[in-house]
Amino acid sequence: MPFMPVKFTLQKRVKLAQGVWMLYWLSVIVGIVIFSLGIFFKIELRKRSEMMDNNESHLVPNLLMLVGVLACGINAFGGKVCHDSLDPNKFSKWKPMLKMFLLLCCGFNVLLLLVALLCFLMQFAVYLTLAEGLKNGIKFYKDTDTPGRCFMKRTLDMTQIEFRCCGNNNFRDWFEVQWISNRYLDMSNDVVKDRVLSNVEGKYLMDSVPFSCCNPGSPRPCIQHHLTNNSAHYDYDHRTEELNIWVRGCREALFSYYSSMMNSIGALVILTISVDMAGLKYLCTALETMTDPENPESESEGWLLEKGVKETLADVLSKVKMMGKTNQVEEGQYVQSVVTQVFTDM
Amino acid sequence: MALLKMKFTQQRRVRLAQGLWLLSWLAVMCGAFIFCLGVYLKTELLRRAEVMDNTEIHVVPNILMMVGLASIGTNWVASRVCQDSLDASRFPRWKVLLLAWFAVAALLCCLLIAVVVLSYALQGRLEESLKVGLRNGIRFYKDTDVPGRCFQKETIDHLQMEFRCCGNNNFKDWFEVQWVSNRYLDFTSKDVKDRIRSNVDGRFLLDGVPFSCCNPASPRPCLQYHLTDSRAHYNYEYQSEELNLYSRGCRQALIDYYMDLMNSTGPGVLSVILIQMSVLLSLRYLQTAVEGAMALENPEGESEGYLLEKDVKQTFEDCKAKVLDMLKLAQVDAAAAEVSPGAADAEKTVDNTTEKAASPTPAS
Numbered sequence: 001m002p003f004m005p006v007k008f009t010l011q012k013r014v015k016l017a018q019g020v021w022m023l024y025w026l027s028v029i030v031g032i033v034i035f036s037l038g039i040f041f042k043i044e045l046r047k048r049s050e051m052m053d054n055n056e057s058h059l060v061p062n063l064l065m066l067v068g069v070l071a072c073g074i075n076a077f078g079g080k081v082c083h084d085s086l087d088p089n090k091f092s093k094w095k096p097m098l099k100m101f102l103l104l105c106c107g108f109n110v111l112l113l114l115v116a117l118l119c120f121l122m123q124f125a126v127y128l129t130l131a132e133g134l135k136n137g138i139k140f141y142k143d144t145d146t147p148g149r150c151f152m153k154r155t156l157d158m159t160q161i162e163f164r165c166c167g168n169n170n171f172r173d174w175f176e177v178q179w180i181s182n183r184y185l186d187m188s189n190d191v192v193k194d195r196v197l198s199n200v201e202g203k204y205l206m207d208s209v210p211f212s213c214c215n216p217g218s219p220r221p222c223i224q225h226h227l228t229n230n231s232a233h234y235d236y237d238h239r240t241e242e243l244n245i246w247v248r249g250c251r252e253a254l255f256s257y258y259s260s261m262m263n264s265i266g267a268l269v270i271l272t273i274s275v276d277m278a279g280l281k282y283l284c285t286a287l288e289t290m291t292d293p294e295n296p297e298s299e300s301e302g303w304l305l306e307k308g309v310k311e312t313l314a315d316v317l318s319k320v321k322m323m324g325k326t327n328q329v330e331e332g333q334y335v336q337s338v339v340t341q342v343f344t345d346m
Numbered sequence: 347m348a349l350l351k352m353k354f355t356q357q358r359r360v361r362l363a364q365g366l367w368l369l370s371w372l373a374v375m376c377g378a379f380i381f382c383l384g385v386y387l388k389t390e391l392l393r394r395a396e397v398m399d400n401t402e403i404h405v406v407p408n409i410l411m412m413v414g415l416a417s418i419g420t421n422w423v424a425s426r427v428c429q430d431s432l433d434a435s436r437f438p439r440w441k442v443l444l445l446a447w448f449a450v451a452a453l454l455c456c457l458l459i460a461v462v463v464l465s466y467a468l469q470g471r472l473e474e475s476l477k478v479g480l481r482n483g484i485r486f487y488k489d490t491d492v493p494g495r496c497f498q499k500e501t502i503d504h505l506q507m508e509f510r511c512c513g514n515n516n517f518k519d520w521f522e523v524q525w526v527s528n529r530y531l532d533f534t535s536k537d538v539k540d541r542i543r544s545n546v547d548g549r550f551l552l553d554g555v556p557f558s559c560c561n562p563a564s565p566r567p568c569l570q571y572h573l574t575d576s577r578a579h580y581n582y583e584y585q586s587e588e589l590n591l592y593s594r595g596c597r598q599a600l601i602d603y604y605m606d607l608m609n610s611t612g613p614g615v616l617s618v619i620l621i622q623m624s625v626l627l628s629l630r631y632l633q634t635a636v637e638g639a640m641a642l643e644n645p646e647g648e649s650e651g652y653l654l655e656k657d658v659k660q661t662f663e664d665c666k667a668k669v670l671d672m673l674k675l676a677q678v679d680a681a682a683a684e685v686s687p688g689a690a691d692a693e694k695t696v697d698n699t700t701e702k703a704a705s706p707t708p709a710s
Binding site for chain 2: 144145150153154157158161179180181183184185186189210211212214216217219220221222224233234235
């Protein structure tokens with residue numbers, strides 16, 4: 001009893017071949033889209049690699065590019081097979097490869113599922129890398145004269161301006177580091193000396209933030225310095241002031257940016273797990289079981305599996321067990337014949 | 347003596363029709379490209395409309411959009427003509443339309459050339475418009491509580507950060523306006539009172555700039571206030587400090603941006619003009635060749651294609667003569683109309699005299 005049999009006339013076979021051909025070429029386009037999304041994601045990671053301490057994992061974009069290329073190749077081959085399927089001469093040269101091809105498609109779909117899962121899970125890694133990278137970024141903000149770190153200030157300023165955020169968790173992260181280089185501090189000044197001495201590690205700490213934390217939407221000119229001192233500014237209360245500087249932390253801002261990107265890529269990959277395989281299987285079996293091979297207009301039957309699901313599984317298991325046993329007793333030809341039998345049964 | 351005659355066999359005619367069909371579809375794509383270019387340019391101009399005083403520069407994207415749409419329609423008609431050209435029964439219905447088509451296509455080419463010229467000629471007007479718009483923007487920076495101006499601050503801040511510029515000509519423009527609102531000034535403070543009194547208009551002027559003028563590439567944290575006072579900051583020299591703020595003025599930055607945009611579209615527009623001209627010339631050849639072939643006894647024989655039936659001079663003379671004829675016809679009609687009422691009057695007077703002659707006779 002074949003599994004899900006369907007009767008096919010010539011018309012239906014032609015329609016099936018055309019439909020499956022279209023589906024395959026659509027999948028090629030989707031493969032190209034996945035490849036370009038992989039490139040886009042890789043570029044975005046490189047752009048902000050300084051914020052992630054140059055430590056970010058490029059596993060996901062590399063996999064996406066690989067999967068995109070593979071999808072293009074496999075689906076183009078499937079399309080070619082469909083195109084040739086209605087011409088018996090051309091189809092006969094593809095017949096022996098079809099079993100392997102369907103197995104390959106199965107394996108490829110499993111790979112797609114894995115990649116989609118990775119897209120969703122790697123977000124945690126991105127979050128942790130961002131936390132570490134931003135902490136170091138804020139620490140090295142003042143080191144514009146140290147080779148290898150001289151652009152950290154500019155990068156962090158541009159990031160805070162672009163993503164409308166301030167600091168790692170919030171703006172108070174700036175109160176805990178010295179972000180003004182000693183080159184620009186007048187060490188002979190009493191105020192400066194007091195601040196440096198009042199701190200255990202001799203750091204010059206202030207309750208101020210850099211200019212890139214300023215919010216242009218604030219109705220008043222930006223207040224950067226003496227943020228916690230209400231009397232330092234006219235008509236200012238630091239507890240109720242909301243619009244003066246950005247309140248969101250950069251880790252949260254960058255993470256939401258990357259996670260939305262990864263979520264949408266993962267969703268697209270899941271969508272491409274295709275049903276082309278079922279169509280191709282029907283087409284192949286329909287062509288093989290033509291009642292009168294010479295007459296192209298004869299009827300035929302197509303199915304997904306030659307026997308029912310349970311029977312096929314039992315068959316495969318028994319064959320595998322036999323293979324295991326014969327490996328101990330005999331090898332060579334017997335094993336080969338068993339393997340071909342397993343494949344022809346599918 | 348026809349202008350630029352060429353011989354066309356049946357095969358050449360078919361090739362010409364096929365090639366022209368492809369070329370006209372290419373021209374349709376080019377028309378769509380011109381339309382999209384116009385839309386893009388208009389969007390970019392509208393985004394910064396708040397710092398522009400007038401909208402004269404909008405004539406460039408408006409013309410581009412119009413020409414793009416017209417070009418799509420015109421070249422689609424050309425492709426239909428090509429399809430029908432090799433079918434002797436369907437071609438004659440296009441005959442009437444073709445003269446109008448040539449006129450429209452020539453007009454489109456002229457408009458495109460005008461656009462290229464205008465984009466250079468209007469640079470001065472754009473600069474004027476930006477000068478006034480930016481000056482107002484800087485003046486109204488502090489009015490975040492006045493309806494209609496409350497977003498000037500945000501607009502100017504975003505503009506300065508995005509285009510990496512400060513002020514109108516340079517950062518000193520900020521020294522001449524009060525950009526801190528009175529709501530945030532403590533009028534009981536001596537410093538504030540001194541500053542206001544030292545100024546004729548009673549404005550609170552500072553040698554400071556807003557935060558959006560700060561240059562992130564500077565190695566030191568941004569210095570916004572007391573810019574002209576070298577002693578106010580440690581290790582700071584007003585004359586030699588270059589990286590602290592953006593040195594470019596916003597007017598120059600915006601002009602450079604828009605001119606770059608229009609210059610980069612120049613080659614595209616010129617190639618579209620070339621494609622349109624080639625469609626026009628090829629269609630003229632196709633028209634004359636097919637009409638010549640239809641006039642022969644054997645429609646599949648050789649025929650001649652040309653651009654103009656006679657020389658340029660002779661064609662010009664012919665056109666002039668036709669136009670004058672049309673004018674003369676109008677004059678003759680008017681003269682004929684004058685003559686006929688005059689003739690009627692003359693007849694009436696003749697009748698009167700005959701009546702007068704007739705009437706006294708009974709008396710005598």
